[in-house]
Amino acid sequence: MKIRAIASNTFKEAIRDRILYLLLFFAAVTIISSRILALLTVGDRVKIIKDVGLASLSLFGALMAIVMGTSLVHKEIDKKTIYTLLSKPIHRSQFILGKFFGLILTLFMMLLFMSLIFLALVFSYTFTIDWNLLLAIFLIFLELSLITSVAILFSCFSTPILSSIFSLSFYLIGHLSWGLETLIQKINPGPVKVLIQIIHLLLPDLENFNIKTEVVHNLPLPSHLFIFAPVYGFFFTLFCLTIASFIFRKRDFI
Amino acid sequence: MSLLKEKGFSPLFFILILLLSCGAFITTELKIERISRKKIPGSSIIYIPSGKYLKYATFGYSSLLADLIYIWAIQYYSDTSIEERFKYLDHIFSIISELDPHYLDPYEVGAVIALYEAKNPDLSLQILDSGLAKNPQQWIFPFEAGHYAQLVIKDYKLAQHHYRRAMEIDGSPPIAKRLYANAAFKVMDFQTSWRTWLEILQTTKDERIKKIASNHLYQVKAAIDIDIITNAIQKFRERYQRNPIELSHLVRAGFLESLPKDLDGQEYLYDPSKGEAKPPTIPWKR
Numbered sequence: 001m002k003i004r005a006i007a008s009n010t011f012k013e014a015i016r017d018r019i020l021y022l023l024l025f026f027a028a029v030t031i032i033s034s035r036i037l038a039l040l041t042v043g044d045r046v047k048i049i050k051d052v053g054l055a056s057l058s059l060f061g062a063l064m065a066i067v068m069g070t071s072l073v074h075k076e077i078d079k080k081t082i083y084t085l086l087s088k089p090i091h092r093s094q095f096i097l098g099k100f101f102g103l104i105l106t107l108f109m110m111l112l113f114m115s116l117i118f119l120a121l122v123f124s125y126t127f128t129i130d131w132n133l134l135l136a137i138f139l140i141f142l143e144l145s146l147i148t149s150v151a152i153l154f155s156c157f158s159t160p161i162l163s164s165i166f167s168l169s170f171y172l173i174g175h176l177s178w179g180l181e182t183l184i185q186k187i188n189p190g191p192v193k194v195l196i197q198i199i200h201l202l203l204p205d206l207e208n209f210n211i212k213t214e215v216v217h218n219l220p221l222p223s224h225l226f227i228f229a230p231v232y233g234f235f236f237t238l239f240c241l242t243i244a245s246f247i248f249r250k251r252d253f254i
Numbered sequence: 255m256s257l258l259k260e261k262g263f264s265p266l267f268f269i270l271i272l273l274l275s276c277g278a279f280i281t282t283e284l285k286i287e288r289i290s291r292k293k294i295p296g297s298s299i300i301y302i303p304s305g306k307y308l309k310y311a312t313f314g315y316s317s318l319l320a321d322l323i324y325i326w327a328i329q330y331y332s333d334t335s336i337e338e339r340f341k342y343l344d345h346i347f348s349i350i351s352e353l354d355p356h357y358l359d360p361y362e363v364g365a366v367i368a369l370y371e372a373k374n375p376d377l378s379l380q381i382l383d384s385g386l387a388k389n390p391q392q393w394i395f396p397f398e399a400g401h402y403a404q405l406v407i408k409d410y411k412l413a414q415h416h417y418r419r420a421m422e423i424d425g426s427p428p429i430a431k432r433l434y435a436n437a438a439f440k441v442m443d444f445q446t447s448w449r450t451w452l453e454i455l456q457t458t459k460d461e462r463i464k465k466i467a468s469n470h471l472y473q474v475k476a477a478i479d480i481d482i483i484t485n486a487i488q489k490f491r492e493r494y495q496r497n498p499i500e501l502s503h504l505v506r507a508g509f510l511e512s513l514p515k516d517l518d519g520q521e522y523l524y525d526p527s528k529g530e531a532k533p534p535t536i537p538w539k540r
Binding site: 243 | 265268271272275276278279280282283284285286287289290291329
């Protein structure tokens, strides 16, 4: 109940944030402008619309998660409302979880709005509903949830600017860590290879949530991924939130 | 103790959750890695219209993007499991050259891939031409194009053209001129070949190169002379219905004013049964 109350308040607070609407506006403009981009191409125009649309959902969603995730906890500390909150009989991990779920709800609403614009645009071209696009959006949502947990984690011990930089780095590393697989294949067996394998496993792999290529090119979707990607997302998110709670409980506000 | 309770769970609980979640996501990651996923390698780059426009979107990091695409391209073209990997070769290397026109390696490597892997010599020469157009001081591009034309396409006329372009660029190695002279000889442009080899002989200070040039001059002169002698033999045969017994008969019959001699002043050898003349010395054994 306490988590729910904090989440509900977080949602109400986040939804009033003007930066969120600015990002939403740019996301909508980018999605709609994919129609213009499609005019410039030779060949499959729907492909361009799908590519730009899904990329916008992912990129602007990540920006929203980072901007809100890194500022919300800091705002509570900055405005000293945290003192009132923590004087109530709530655990600090409940506070973190409440913030997390509030942000997730906000992101869900934003993603829903952007997706509606995107799907309507695709529908105006194809006159069919591509259900695979919904699966891609679902995985994007899982990715955003993970990024939110990371943003909250960094905001527990750092300033909003630094937290944003760290979270953006996390996002970039998450999408580039697959490159280590190529490196592992090229390296001869030995301690360096083992070390890189360990680093590869510990680093976030956000490509697990990326099925854009398969969806855009109508390739067969790996069914097992829809089981393991949410599991991966859940445990990585749990991992980040646990560290966040641990760090947050160590902070002295009294 | 009461403070700890207010703050939440015990540290042990946190560590336990951390270990469990870490183990769980690593295990899941290992499972996901085993899932085979259909991919279209290079699909993201194929649809980029042109490096010219892409450059504006790189916010000044066009060189870095060129590096990344180049590294990606090397991995992509090394993957023999992709059968149609050469389909967009031209496009991909043109993107790199537009992003970083002075990055020389992609032109050379792209040309090698086009020639030996994609078996597309025209594209190979096109990539090298593009390299030269963007880097007019780089003799390596026409020099390599000349090599490809000579050794792979076996088009000596084309090789001559590229070697000429290479030797006209400042800083080009002297061998470019020698290859040009040799290509001219191969297409029977004896005048150009003679003139060039003579120039090499007169300008070089290297005794070894002097010897090479001299041997080539011997070869060019022998080819010109034997051509003249063969024409005269042909005319002799038409008139007398037989081959001349000696080469001097060609002079006596009025088909030649005098008998040409090789560069060393020796007479050409003649086989009356076949009606063929040949140099008395192999040029390289002089």
